[in-house]
Amino acid sequence: MPFPNVRLANRPLHFIYICDCSGSMAAQGKIQALNQAIRQSLPGMAEVARQNPEARVLVRAVSFADRAVWHLEQPTEVQQLQWLDLQAGGITAMGEALELVAAVLQSPPMEERALPPVLVLISDGQPTDDFDAGLARLMREPWAQKAVRLAIAMGHDADTEVLQQFIGSDPSGGLPAGEIPGASGHTPLHRSGRSPRRPLQASSATSLAQYIQWASTAVVGAASMPASRMAGPGPQANIPLPDLPPTLMDPTDDVGPLVW
Amino acid sequence: MSGWRPALQARRIGAAHQRKGRPCQDAVAVSRYRSRDGQPVQVMAVADGHGGEHYLLSDVGSALACELALQVVREHLGLWDLQGAQAPELDTWVHWLASELPQRIHSRWLALVREHWQQHTALSSAPDQAPCSEATTPEAEVPRLYGTTLGLVVMAPRWWGYTGVGDWDLVQVGADGQAALLSEELAGDGGGEATGSLCLEQAAGLFRSGLEPIEHPEATFGLLLSTDGIRKSCATDADFLLLAAHLIATPAAGASEVLAANLDQITSEGSGDDVSVAMAQHGSLFTPSLFRPSQVSISEETPPGERPIQARTIRAQKPLLLGALLVATAGLGAGWYWLQQSGMAPGPPGAVRRQINQLCHGPANAIAGTLSNRRSQFTDLRQGRLTAPPLQDAADLDPLGALIASSFDPASGGMVQGEALTALGLCPLLDAALQRQWQPPTIPDLPER
Numbered sequence: 048m049p050f051p052n053v054r055l056a057n058r059p060l061h062f063i064y065i066c067d068c069s070g071s072m073a074a075q076g077k078i079q080a081l082n083q084a085i086r087q088s089l090p091g092m093a094e095v096a097r098q099n100p101e102a103r104v105l106v107r108a109v110s111f112a113d114r115a116v117w118h119l120e121q122p123t124e125v126q127q128l129q130w131l132d133l134q135a136g137g138i139t140a141m142g143e144a145l146e147l148v149a150a151v152l153q154s155p156p157m158e159e160r161a162l163p164p165v166l167v168l169i170s171d172g173q174p175t176d177d178f179d180a181g182l183a184r185l186m187r188e189p190w191a192q193k194a195v196r197l198a199i200a201m202g203h204d205a206d207t208e209v210l211q212q213f214i215g216s217d218p219s220g221g222l223p224a225g226e227i228p229g230a231s232g233h234t235p236l237h238r239s240g241r242s243p244r245r246p247l248q249a250s251s252a253t254s255l256a257q258y259i260q261w262a263s264t265a266v267v268g269a270a271s272m273p274a275s276r277m278a279g280p281g282p283q284a285n286i287p288l289p290d291l292p293p294t295l296m297d298p299t300d301d302v303g304p305l306v307w
Numbered sequence: 308m309s310g311w312r313p314a315l316q317a318r319r320i321g322a323a324h325q326r327k328g329r330p331c332q333d334a335v336a337v338s339r340y341r342s343r344d345g346q347p348v349q350v351m352a353v354a355d356g357h358g359g360e361h362y363l364l365s366d367v368g369s370a371l372a373c374e375l376a377l378q379v380v381r382e383h384l385g386l387w388d389l390q391g392a393q394a395p396e397l398d399t400w401v402h403w404l405a406s407e408l409p410q411r412i413h414s415r416w417l418a419l420v421r422e423h424w425q426q427h428t429a430l431s432s433a434p435d436q437a438p439c440s441e442a443t444t445p446e447a448e449v450p451r452l453y454g455t456t457l458g459l460v461v462m463a464p465r466w467w468g469y470t471g472v473g474d475w476d477l478v479q480v481g482a483d484g485q486a487a488l489l490s491e492e493l494a495g496d497g498g499g500e501a502t503g504s505l506c507l508e509q510a511a512g513l514f515r516s517g518l519e520p521i522e523h524p525e526a527t528f529g530l531l532l533s534t535d536g537i538r539k540s541c542a543t544d545a546d547f548l549l550l551a552a553h554l555i556a557t558p559a560a561g562a563s564e565v566l567a568a569n570l571d572q573i574t575s576e577g578s579g580d581d582v583s584v585a586m587a588q589h590g591s592l593f594t595p596s597l598f599r600p601s602q603v604s605i606s607e608e609t610p611p612g613e614r615p616i617q618a619r620t621i622r623a624q625k626p627l628l629l630g631a632l633l634v635a636t637a638g639l640g641a642g643w644y645w646l647q648q649s650g651m652a653p654g655p656p657g658a659v660r661r662q663i664n665q666l667c668h669g670p671a672n673a674i675a676g677t678l679s680n681r682r683s684q685f686t687d688l689r690q691g692r693l694t695a696p697p698l699q700d701a702a703d704l705d706p707l708g709a710l711i712a713s714s715f716d717p718a719s720g721g722m723v724q725g726e727a728l729t730a731l732g733l734c735p736l737l738d739a740a741l742q743r744q745w746q747p748p749t750i751p752d753l754p755e756r
Contacts, residue, residue, distance in 0.1 A: 048565065051553040054542035055576040101323050101579030160539055160578075163500065272323045272579060275357045275474065275535070277454050277504035278513075 057101045060162040060270055061122060062092075062263070063151075064108040065144050066133055067170035067201070073135035075307055077171055077201050080252035082132045084259040092263040093125045095271070102162055102271035107151070112137030115144035141174035141209070142181025149181075152190040164194040165270055167262050168213050171201035171307070178209050195270055195288070198246040199258050202307030210246035243288040251306040257292045265289040310524070311462045313339065314351045314587035315557065317566035321536060323579030324358075332356030332455075333534050333581040334369035340381045342463070346389040349462040351585035352376045353475055355534040357454040357504065364420075364427070367675060368453025371419050372412075372505055376459045379411050389463050397466060401518045404461070404470040409514035412457070416505050420453040421446075427675065430739055454506035458532050462587060467530070468518035472510055474502040476538050478551040480529040482590075486548035490515060491538075502535075527590035529555040533583065537570075540577020555586050654732055655713055656699075662706035667734035674740045684708055685744050688715045714741050721745040 064085065072078040096104040105122035109115055110133050118133060148166065151157070157164075174181075185191045198210035243266075249255035269289050320331035337351040354372040356365025383403070388394040424444075444452060456473020469477055469490060477490040492502060492515070503513040531551045541547040550573070557565050570582045654660060666674050678685075687693040688711070695712035702709035713731060716723040722745035723731070733741065 048553075048556070048558055050569065050572060051549055053546040053550045053553070055540050055546070055573060056542040057576075058539065058578055099323070099579075101577070159543055160541070272327075275355065275359075275456075275500045275502050277357065277451070277507050278501040 056160065057103050058160050058162045059122070059158050060102040060104050060267065061151075061157075061164040062104060062106045062125075062267060063148055063164060063166050064106070064118075065148060065166060065168045066108060066110050066118065067139060067141070067172065068110040068112045068133050068135050068137070069139040069172055069175075070112070070136050071172050071204070072201070075202075076252065077307060078133055078135040080255050081169060081201070081259075082130065083252070084256040085263075086130045087256060088260045088263040089125060089128055089130060091260060092267055093128075095264050095268045096125050099268060099271035104267060104271070108133075109144050109147050111140045111144035113140060115140050115147045117147065138175040139170070139172050140176045141168075141170060142176040142178040145178075145181035145185040145213075149185040149188050149191060152185070152188040152194070154190065157190050161190070162270055164190060165262070165266055166191070166194050166196045167259075168196070168198045168210060169201060170198070170210065171205050173206040174209055178212075182209075182212060195266060197243060197262055197266065199249050199255065199262075200246045201249050201255060203248070203250070204307075205246070207246045207248075214244060214246065243291055247291070249307075261289070261292045265292075310464065310589065311347070311349050312588050313337075314349055314462075314585055315562060315566065316351065316583075316585045317563065317570055318583040319567060319570040319574060319581070321579050321581040322571075322575040324581060329358065330366045331581050332358045332366045332369055333536070333583040334366075334373040334455075335534075335583040335585050336373040336377055337585050337587075338377050338381070340384050342384045342387060342389040344388040344390060344393070346464050348380075348384050348389070348464075349587055350377050350380045350459065351462075351532055351587060352457065352459045353532050353534050353583045353585055354458070355456045355473065355475065355536070355581065355583070357456075357502075362452060362454040362506075364423070364452045364675075365454050367423060368416075368420055368505070369455040369457075371423065371453070372416055372455050372457040375416055375419060376412055376457060379408065379415065380459070380461055383408070383411075389465065397518060397520060400463075400466060400468060401516075404468045404516040404518055405514070406511075408459075408470055409472070409511040409516070412459075413505060413511040417450055420450055424449045424452070426743065430743060450506040452506075454504045456502055456534070457505055458534075460530055460532050460585070460587075462530070462589070464521070464524075466518055466520045467589075468516065469532075470514050470516035472503040472505060472513045472515075474535040476533050476535065476547075478531045478533070478548060480531065480552050480555050480588075482527040484552050484556075486531075486552045488544065488548065490517060521589065525590060527588070529586060529588035531555050531584060531586040533585075534581065536578055536580030536582040537573055537584065539580060540573045540582070554584060555588065654730055655710070656702050658702040658706040659710045659713060660732070662710050663731070663733060663737065666737050674737055675743070678711075678740055678744050684711050688712065688717075689720055689745075711741075711744075714745070 066081060068078065072081070092104065092106075096102070104125045106119065106125050106128050107117070107122055108119040110118040112135070114137075118131070119128075152164065196214050198214050200207050200210055247258045249258055266289060314337035316335045316337045318331065318333050318335045320333075324331060332355065334354045334356070335352065337349070340348050340350065342348055352373040354369035356362060356367075356369035358365055362368075456471070456475055458469070458471035458473070458475030458477065460469045460477065461467065471490075474492040475490075476488060478486050479489050480486045504510060507513065531554060533551070537550070538544070538547045541550055554566070554569060557569075566584070570584070574580060574582045655663070684693060684698070688695065688698075693712075695715050695717070698708045698712035700709075710731075714722050714728075716727070722728070722742055728738075
């Protein structure tokens with residue numbers, strides 16, 4: 048009895064970078080660091096994809112400055128991806144970028160059987176457009192609600208409040224966004240201020256590269272074969288997020304000079 | 308032919324789980340019972356343990372859920388008539404499936420997993436055991452470790468119904484081969500891969516249920532109950548329904564092998580998740596000999612005249628088997644003597660040896676779950692419904708079954724001890740886990756027939 052003509056398929060895993068390309072990113076080599084970090088992460092991401100054949104990792108990227116545009120519009124298999132450098136200049140249309148992402152998270156074009164997408168928002172500043180409207184538009188999409196939403200703050204001028212809104216609330220009840228452990232006197236120094244459910248503070252090219260590498264490998268690996276979980280408030284996010292990498296420049300790990 | 312045919316079941320570990328050395332977290336069970344007035348009823352259940360670091364014992368949770376669900380149904384059916392003046396109205400069964408049964412399953416599952424947890428932690432804290440990483444889990448969070456879905460279908464002569472919690476799927480295939488999705492979990496606001504679970508406090512309220520009367524005894528249709536790994540392996544729902552119609556038409560000859568091969572293909576080319584199905588047909592939907600009686604769970608409770616062919620065959624051949632056993636025992640004794648003289652211990656056959664190595668060198672917490680999934684073999688060996696030699700003879704096909712049989716001492720009704728135990732060459736973890744399985748079970752054994 049031959050196997051029927053049904054389409055068995057591995058599950059697409061959409062990974063979308065949402066990159067701030069405003070003028071401030073041109074300073075202190077931030078845009079170069081971002082390009083370098085993403086480019087360097089691709090081999091590791093491809094290896095994770097190879098190790099998880101049940102997931103088809105597809106990468107896209109949005110850049111936002113005066114306007115939000117697709118930098119990499121077609122969902123591209125990571126093995127085929129060649130990263131073209133982002134260019135900095137303009138203001139920070141972050142809300143428009145979220146609307147752009149919302150449009151592709153509709154079903155269709157999103158596949159019925161897709162894995163929860165991974166959205167990585169990277170910014171060094173504050174939105175200059177209607178961020179709330181963009182976020183509301185995004186979060187109307189069920190796939191956005193299911194998505195693993197991560198945010199990386201480049202330097203300490205980044206608006207961690209809006210990045211936290213993008214991620215959603217931290218169910219672990221951790222430190223307020225941007226608060227350094229021990230700084231307020233209300234939280235002990237030994238308590239880590241870092242959590243994947245809060246904006247990741249990248250203070251240098253090194254820590255940025257580590258976070259990008261983590262998102263594109265450890266998170267992609269976890270999202271590729273997610274365990275099901277009980278509905279409702281639980282001990283983890285949409286997927287169980289892996290531990291963050293140690294970062295030399297993290298305020299809790301190191302007291303070295305901040306580059307950004 | 309009218310009425311329900313014996314159900315088929317199959318379960319395969321997911322391709323991704325196999326590659327990563329994780330245990331199969333799915334469980335599946337089918338059985339046949341009798342109502343108080345002797346009407347035959349079939350039951351089938353599937354469960355999908357959540358897996359992952361927050362649900363470390365979900366393979367045990369899913370196995371317990373299936374076994375418990377069948378037991379609760381059996382107990383209830385034994386109290387009620389299905390036909391005649393004493394038979395409850397359909398509304399009563401609707402309410403039972405929607406409310407009473409979920410509450411009973413949920414409360415007893417919680418009790419079972421807590422009991423298992425106490426035994427698990429006691430075993431893990433033994434002096435020769437590695438510390439248990441989850442030993443500090445607060446009491447209130449114990450059920451989470453066992454988190455699982457559960458789907459259940461009850462098939463009576465005049466109606467059939469379903470109930471369950473989580474992302475299992477139920478498909479009905481009509482006489483024309485057309486399939487329809489009857490029950491699925493609606494997307495909630497949990498996000499990601501979230502699903503309803505028995506480990507949730509409000510689980511009983513999350514069950515979805517339904518009942519369909521069978522108006523015509525000659526009605527022909529099939530039902531396929533599956534865990535989410537199958538549907539998620541298909542590109543679209545249309546593909547899933549086509550696949551369901553194909554699976555339910557599995558021919559009788561070599562059905563278990565065909566199903567296993569199909570499920571392996573589904574998981575390897577699809578989601579990589581564990582995949583399980585239980586299915587039954589009413590009437591002669593396809594070929595007259597579609598289902599093999601030997602596929603029915605050995606734990607079924609049917610009158611002696613209706614026992615599965617496999618069980619009847621073994622009993623009819625008992626004198627022959629006894630003779631063969633005597634000869635074999637004499638041969639084994641001679642072999643044992645020769646091996647003793649040669650200074651060698653008679654170890655288990657190669658397939659069993661490999662199974663032991665696999666368990667002993669795999670994840671420590673996988674052993675208990677792997678053995679729990681074979682609970683019916685432990686029970687049936689202990690109660691004499693199975694004998695060890697057939698299982699040992701089939702070591703190449705089912706090395707775990709052969710290992711279980713080799714660890715059984717019919718004289719004591721428990722685990723082998725002394726030299727026989729030493730000869731198995733078990734690692735301490737596997738030894739302890741097998742000892743645990745041979746102890747009085749968490750769920751009482753089914754009564755003797």
